[in-house]
Amino acid sequence: PVLLDQRVFPSSLTESFTADHKPLMGEAPELRGFFLGCGFNSAGMMLGGGCGQELAHWIIHGRPEKDMYGYDIRRFHHSLTDNRLWIRERSHESYAKNYSVVFPHDEPLAGRNMRRDPLHEELLQQGCVFQERHGWERPGWFSPQGPAPILPYDYYGAYEHQPHEDYKYNRLLSNEYTFDFPPHHDIIQKECLSCRDAVAVFDMSYFGKFYLVGPEAKKAADWLFSADVHKHPGDGYYLTVGGAVAQYNWSHITTVLQDKKFNCQLVDCSEDIGMISVQGPESRAVLQEVLETDLSNEAFPFSTNKLVKAAGHLVRAIRLTFVGEMGWELHVPKASCVPVYKAVMKAGAKHGIINAGYRAIDSLSSEKGYRHWHADLRSDDTPLEAGLAFTCKLKSAIPFLGREALEKQRASGLLRRLVCFTVDKKVPMFGLEAIWRNEKVVGHIRKADFGFTINKTIAYGYIQNPEGGPVSLEFVKSGDYALERMGVIYAAQVHVKSPFDPDNKRVKGIY
Incomplete structure (x- = not known):
């Protein structure tokens, strides 16, 4: 026991509260x-x-x-930590909600509208319900009830502030205060199935966009990136990273450049470039009317990019997907985002094109098994454990950051492995549910969602051998599994491949 002198530690201390209630x-x-x-x-x-x-x-x-x-x-992005208004508002809200129940899809009311991309007003008028990530307002989902603008923070009526009455955005959030499926579950379903069956547009402009350039950019890329980048010609690299971890990536890369004394630099163009992703089986038909280039598989294969004209504007078109469909990302200069977006929507009208948000991306990517940072992937996970060995140039002799650790782990065997589970019963799961194998707990769920295409609950988690041995694929496939949610156990099926389109035919444009 420690006795505290009240003269040194008075009963009413001034306490610090951070913007997200974490140290x-x-x-x-x-x-x-x-x-x-x-x-x-x-x-x-x-x-x-x-x-x-x-x-x-x-x-x-x-x-x-x-x-x-x-x-x-x-x-935290430096533009936020430099913003006294953001700090004051968010720190107050973190204190005000200190003992509140943390619901899966809650969003802050404080510190909003700090970073808005060029499509913000256009999407707001179409019913976009925004999420806040890294200060950015990114599309969450689209409400048929029309615009739901985010109003200035009212401090919940404290400090003589007048609380907002009939605040539509807050009302939509309040409807999500549940551990069941939210009331607009069917809207997310529509966005997902429209992407699978026709075509959907995702505004991903909040992504970080960096250029790695300089005399030793290739040398730095070899060391920084686990994948082999030698097949990409040129003296520089264009990097796009999830907007919520842009500052984290920036700091990591610049630290490595400094420590290794590479003669190159990282240039941040995140605010200057928008990102419009057009995905689905009809994406080629839509974009063929907008882009001045051949979009056939032969002329524009998967994982390639071109500088092309889109409705008269120069854009970088990259054939990539994070939802498991044929599609292209259009990286567009800020001033050109709205006209390019309108051209895409006009061309897609006869193909049933719709706007979709990140709630749909979460579901679609979970069906496809694409990994999410700090859900499936954390700093204490490895690519081998996460099933991402194909992203590592271990078959080459090129050294890269972390190679020795991966080689050592590969030689000794994996003691845990990320696996996919599906539950036939339509039950909401959100993460941290216990994983049972042969009536023993072997891990917990990192990420879960509902897959509307396969009509099942999907979950991902790392499992371990309770006996302490290696976790081989045979070990994974041989067990009987169940997931426990709020004390109720549900039978689950384990998958070592994606439960949706495991052969990647749709990504290749084969429907």
Whole structure:
């Protein structure tokens, strides 16, 4: 027991609350060698021991031993940490909701409209219900009830602020305060099935867009990226990264460039380029009317890109997908985003084109088995455990960051492995559900969603051998599995391949 002198620790202390109610830890992105361990939101006694141990490991080895991404100061974009209004509003809301139940699809009301892409007003008028990620307003889903603008923060009526009355956006959020399927479950279904059956447009402009350029850009790329980039000609690289981790990626890459003394630089163009993704079996027919180039499989194969004209505007078209369909991403200069978007929607009208948001992307990508950062993938996971060995150039002799650790793990065998589960019963799951194998708990779910195409609940989690041995594919396939949600156990089927289009025919344009 520790006795605290009340003269030193008075009963009413001034407490710090951070913008997301989590501590600030790790190396400051503005100053190498300066580490933070603060902002514990009145939970320092509870968190101090473990956080102190991880921070010590972080300082000595350059990274923590455990996954500390949720506490890492790099989770915030510098434009937000430099914004006093954002800090004041979000810190207040994190305090106001200190003891609130955390629902799966909640969004903040504070610190909104800080970063808006060129399509924001256009999509708002079409009923877009926005999500906040990294300060960006990104499309969540589209309501048939029309525009739901996000109003200035009212501090929940505190400090003599007048609370908003009949706040439509807040009302839509409140309807989501459930651990069941949300009331607009059928709207997400429509967006998903329209993408699978026809064509959908996703505004992904919140993504980070960087250029890695300079005399040693290739040398840096070889070291930074696990994949073999030698097949890509040129002296520079265009990188697109999930917008919610743009600052984290930026800090990691620039740190490596500095430590390895590579003669190159990373240029941030995130605010200057929009990103319009057109996906679905009718995407080629739609875009063939908009893009001035041949979109056939032979002329424009999967995972290639071209600089082309779209409705008279120069864009970079990349044949990629994160939903498991034939489709293209259009990387568009900011000033050209609206006219290019309108041209796509006009051409797609006769093909049943619709707008879709990230709630649909979450479901579609889960069906296809695409990995999400900090759900399926964390800093303490490896590509081998996550089923991403194909992204690593281990068959080459090229050294890259982390290669030795992967080779050692491959030689010794995997002690855990990410696997996919489906549940026939239509039950909502959100993550952290227990995984049972042969009546023993072998892990927990990292990510879950409902797959509207296969009409099943989908979940992903890492499993371990309770006996401590390797987790081989035979071990994965030989067990009887169940998932436990709120004390109820549901029979589950395990999959070692994607439960939807495992042969990637649709991605290749084969329907």
